[in-house]
Amino acid sequence: MTSDVITEEKLTRIDRALDETKSRLDRFALESARPRLGGGVKTDHVEREHKTAFGLYMRAGEAGGLKAIEQKAMSRGSGPDGGYLVPVPAEREILRRMSTVSPIRAIANVVEISGQSLKRAISTTGPASGWVAETDPRPQSTNQQIADLTFPAMELYAMPAATQTLLDDAVVDIEQWIADEVAVVFAEQEGAAFVSGDGVNKPKGFLAYTTTPQATWSHGNIGYVATGVSANFPASNPSDLLYDLVYALKAGFRQNARFVVNRKTQAAIRKFKTSTGEYIWEPPATLGAQATLMNFPVVEAEDMPDIAANALALAFGDFERGYVVVDRVGVRVLRDPYSAKPYVLFYTTKRVGGGVQNFDAIKLLKFGVS
Known part of the structure; x- marks a missing residue:
């Protein structure tokens, strides 16, 4: 009973x-x-x-x-x-932190999507245009070429672990904790992919595309200027090469252009001087500003290669027009209390894609003979 x-x-x-x-x-x-x-x-x-x-x-x-x-x-x-979607404020915080750590994301064109991929039709010859009177017929273009570009969003994951004691602590802001744990990991992974990712289950980096000398550049390739010396700048007037690189870029792209290098390459370049003995590299003028090289901002990206034989160790361009980052909306979390007892794992995923969308907006410096 x-x-x-x-x-x-x-x-x-x-x-x-x-x-x-x-x-x-x-x-x-x-x-x-x-x-x-x-x-x-x-x-x-x-x-x-x-x-x-x-x-x-x-x-x-x-x-x-x-x-x-x-x-x-x-x-x-x-x-x-x-798993389940994290709250929108937590997702925003993760993206904000990723932008501060991932240098290419910070300067690229970031597009949010809800589907599997971003598709764009790009005119490789430029859109048809001309002058006509108000009542004149608009001629159809017979030589305009259109290329379809697809940027799929790939799955990026992190798996932070927590003790049950931490989870039971009501003072701990659990959204802040998950943002702290995954934002930097996500940013480091995507930062490497945006530079040199092969496009297989990850974004395609701008260094992974076919490169060609600027003199023979064509759509679908990234143009480069060679130093003429293997694994180094030329001994005399090395800064002249940087001017060649700058003016390999069309004027419309130069307005928002910047240099992208790692810290070792920047250390080498900041020693260059003009013929009058002035440094062409200048430190940030104010707190939070960027260093400049020949008056163009310098972005430090640790995933750029070091100076070596035939290395593409320096990039210059308008990355907002040249490179697109694709964010599929939503960060998801799946709780796993079993795989790593006594810890609780949180399988956290986000879908990210990326690739070059304008092949004329980014130029490279190749440390090779040709």
């Missing part, structure tokens, strides 16, 4: 808890469906609800709230291994 009473009490408590959960979800659904009276009231409410549900999932593995939110938002299901 005692056993039956205990069982009935347990069932009663379970039923009560389920009723309360259903009541909260129904109330949330009703409030979400109400007309918006103020600018951000509904959005703020949804974000708070998402934050609460995300915290429960991260700390205790309770996914019911997140499932309800994603279903209500008509989100494509997470699938058995896809």
